[in-house]
Amino acid sequence: MLIEFEKDYMNKYWKIQRAQWCNYFENENYNLSQIDAEIYDTVKLFNKEVQPIDRKSKIASLLMQKDLVDKEPLVSEIRNRIDNLDNYSDNISEDIKADRYQYKLALSYKMKDDVKKLMNTRNALSKQMGFDSYPELVLITDEIDKDNLVHSLNGFLESNLPKAIEIIKKYNIKWETWFSDLSRIGVTKNQYNPIELVNQLLKTFGFDEIKGKIQISFMEKGYAGCASELSPNDIRIVVEPIKSLNNLRTLFHEMGHAILYSLNKEEGIYKILPPSHDEAMAVVIEYIAPMLLILNKTDREKIFEIMTLEYTRCAISSLYEFDLWQNPEIAEELYIKHYSKLGIEINNPSMWASDTFRSIDPVYVHNYVIGAILAEKIFTYLQSENSCNYKEWDAWLSDNIYKDGRKKSFKEKIKGLGDFI
Structure with a gap:
């Protein structure tokens, strides 16, 4: 059967x-x-x-x-x-x-x-x-173990919320203009060729073999970015045209998805990855790519400022969501309670209903924070074990994370790096 x-x-x-x-x-x-x-x-x-x-x-x-x-x-x-x-x-x-x-x-x-x-x-x-x-x-x-997850979300907030608040003050970020403000932070005088950066990323890791499996399109579709595997070896990415470092960050993120799909050697239901595995590994590549590619130092710092803001917001969003499911009748009150932690004025709490993480992708946003936690751990581990021998990074990621899909749980795959899910 x-x-x-x-x-x-x-x-x-x-x-x-x-x-x-x-x-x-x-x-x-x-x-x-x-x-x-x-x-x-x-x-x-x-x-x-x-x-x-x-x-x-x-x-x-x-x-x-x-x-x-x-x-x-x-x-x-x-x-x-x-x-x-x-x-x-x-x-x-x-x-x-x-x-x-x-x-x-x-x-x-x-x-x-x-x-x-x-x-x-x-x-x-x-x-x-x-x-x-x-x-x-x-x-x-x-x-995923909920107790471990909530502990990790709170720990991430404790470490990163003060940093996020300082960045918010530095750039005068408003809740109403959050996403356009991220693009404003990401303004750069440097011109980056996105396809050259993708090719450089794949070459650095020794992933050249998968280049032919991935199609990348740049279009204005109302989505910052999206990656999907439509069938085995048919992997597609859509991102907005690269107008800021935030767009570039999104491209690295979607490449993280694409690399994961491409190097999953399993078939059948082992090919279908849980969101924790899928989203976390996209964030890992999003984090590693600016470190390895030849980007301007100031631009790298801006990318990590944007990541700090985004994944701090995701951690708050996750904790809000868990509260929301328990008390949906006070959705607006909880919205203000949680997002006010960012130190900015939160108006129009009815906005909660238009957030796709409340309807289209519910109980999902925590996966980005898992990725943010894991990215730093993986980068630190690979750098300490293999220094700049990036082909060895490839070998470790392939053997431990990519090639066997869901044949092992994601929790088991990363257990050597900590018990945070």
Whole structure:
């Protein structure tokens, strides 16, 4: 039964991967809810037939448990509705749409009921399956210990929040203009050729073999960046044109995803990585790349200032989210309580509903912080063990992180660097 499930599931997995990409970046209009329904039917059919008796069957069971909630028809319908902003943009003026903050605020009011309904539905389904909540379902199926994670998030904040507050003061950053301020910080007089930097990165690590598997496009699509594996050896990246160091940082991040997908030698469900593994290793490359490539020293420092701001915000967002799932009725109050830690004025707390990490990618944002913690640990370890012999860095990353996919848990892969997930 496991073989039958894996074959059926992987066919549908690649189908949804390609359809999502085509809808986002190629102006297609695939019915994602219909493909979700096909996946849901598969997991319903095999859920009680595949028992977790070894590593592969355990992974199958974890995938099915999560999909019994995330692919459930009502959840899929609401999520995919929220994912299409055209469903909420009626009667919003073009002047408001031109202002990113005001547009998100207007959307928040319109989509709030759907976001709350989606949260309630996910929570109810998770409890029906025996979990305390939807966040518990996500963390267990991703093989993450919540206590370790919360401890790590708080530890990261303790170390980095003072730095972030100083950077906020230095550049006079406002909550309403957070993302444009990151681009402002990233203004540089230096001209970097992004493709040359990507090639240099791959050559430095000895990853030249994967160059042909990765397609990179630069376009204005409302996304800072995105990477996806549409099928084995068909890996694509979209990032905004490189106008600032923040765009360059995003390119390094998406290359982290692409390298991970390219060097995963497994097949079948071992090919599907948990978000902790996937996102963390993207942050690792985002962190390492500026260290290794020939960038101006001032520019490197600015990139790390941006990373400090972003991953401090992510840590706060994660802790807010855990509180939110327990107390959704005071979402706005919790929003102000948590984000005010940044030392800036937080207006319009209704904005919480337009954050995609509350609906499209819930219980996900903590993975960036796992990556930020891990990146420093991996860089320190590889530098101490192998100095500037970057081919040895490649060998360690390939043997310990990349090549065997989900055959081992991510927690087990990085246990030598600390028990923080």
